[in-house]
Amino acid sequence: MKTVVAIYTGQGLADPLKAVFKEVLPDIRLVNIIDDSLIGDVVKAGRIPEGVARRLVQYYHHAEELGADVILNTCSSVGEVADQARGLIGVPIVKIDQSMAAKAAAEYGRIGVLATLPSTLEPTLRLIRKEADLLGKEVVLVNGLAEGAFDALVGGRPEEHDRILLETAKRVCEEADVLVLAQGSMARMEQSLREATGKPVLSSPRLGVEQVKSVLKQLESNPS
Template sequence: MNLALLHTSPVHVPVFDALRDADHPGLELRHVVREELLARAGVEGPEAVTDEVRALLAAAVADGAQAVLCTCSTLGAVAEGLAADAGVPVLRVDRPMAARAVAEGNGVSPARTELRARGRIAVVATVRSTFGPTLDLIGEEAARAGRAVDVRTVFVEGAWELFLAGDRDGYLALVATAIDGIAGADVIVLAQASLTDATERAHTTLPVLASPRPGLAAAASECASANRA
């Protein structure tokens, strides 16, 4: 089974390799890292890099990918929208997380005992361009589930500069502090894959959802389906 992953940071490579080893040992991962795409999308908007993403998807398919997983939340909608052109499933890593957030926020999960009229979801990000695509995605999943949600954003000021400088500990510490400061929410969504390890440092009792594990599981399922076809 061959899965291509489109990243906008090299830090995601070992994360997904470790998840593959733990959960999907038969899955071959091919990593494509294009940091410049996120920088450009942050200035010009995600649609500005559509042609580049289309070309990367075509190259991945030509190299044998049975599916492609975009691990960048900012570019996820662009990549997902190019699936027909690619000819293979193209998934955004955060869609399974968004679906779960809608369910958690409305008390549907086993962890909750009462159903709220409107779910309360807090979205944490360190890159502002991530908010638009993530909020749109949560809206899509809420509409699909027929549930109403109230979503608010939490921007972690100064964290991305630490990430770019290679200060991973400082980055995660700021994010964990922001997570612990959230109140009045039913569930917390980490809008970027790079935030995942902050869950180990946070002390909140609220559910905190990250995208890598469920996103990779969905993509592995697509590859398995392609093998059976």
Template sequence: MVNGLLLLHTSPVHVPVFDALRDRCHPGAGLRHLVAPHLLDRARAEGPESVAPALLGLLAEAGPSPVLVTCSTIGAVAEALAPALGVPVLRVDRPMAAAAVRTGPRIAVLATVESTLTPTGELLAEEARAAGAAVSVRTQLVAGAWERFEAGDAQGCLARVAAAVEAVTDADVVVLAQASMAAAAELAASRIPVLSSPAPGLAAGLELVSRHTA
């Protein structure tokens, strides 16, 4: 029996963000949260593929629900586990990446964790191939932002991300690679479209639930 949408997070800060987004845009939708910070720690130290066995065990134990993975670093690894789990698995940044490819060919990617850059670049290339679009992707690590995030200074982290957004002048679209960066889009004064993953990702995840239970 499907029990709503299962969200896998690697930080507890995402839980209230997605609950608030649900309440605002999808009232009444059933969400379950699974928080596993150790997966990101391991992925950063040993590579994303290293978390596959532990990730499979966690998701299998959580029960048969469609899964939305909110960590960009391990998103591709999680999606590859869908056949073994027997349920749809979606990385939260896939709908954002598809939107970025539609927006324009010059894509600037900002991230606060280096381990996110390669998976996000690969995702954008995948979505570009699917759309038959030619894109150029430039990635940038926002210096000092993750240190502030880890220290509990969310606003300090977002301020650094917003400043980095404002410094981008030669792109058609800016992609905020991690869900934790989303609020920076509202802080930045930029004429370039700035895309974040939580809202389109949650909408797509809930659509998976609807299709899976139909």
């Protein structure tokens, strides 16, 4: 049985992602490492503090010790730490938003990126730009920061969070061919945003797990 270790910086995505794994990769052993202090420290600093980066790398090492065949980094805010850590870790690290960013860059020219935190928006914009550069393609990126939505969510007002996100999506969709949800926790709104805007909407959880499945197949085909 293959083992996937998913590393979380907060609590919100673990249960929804577990359900996606059960559907896409029902026969793997899934281990979750959750440290919800990580996203709190990132939000407070407005960037990735050195302490957060060090703790994440330690968790990647712990994942190796747990027998991970693949590590899934589930937080878009810290994906660049995963990039830097790949040379230190002996198993593949999949970033949950990599496939989403690649799909957006490959298939669309004007890409609206929705996020409730600047610390997630900026890395996602950079990732999509990087994927477009790899394709030799020019894309237009539209900033879709839903200001106030994150505070509403952590303040126990999910309806207000959803309202702000919906209003932001309606504004951004006028300039975009597709909407990209920068945070995996926003995936629950994918269908409602699609219906409200009439535009394609991409979210990361399923695409990320499908990439994990692809990497596991490659490992089976090319054991080392």
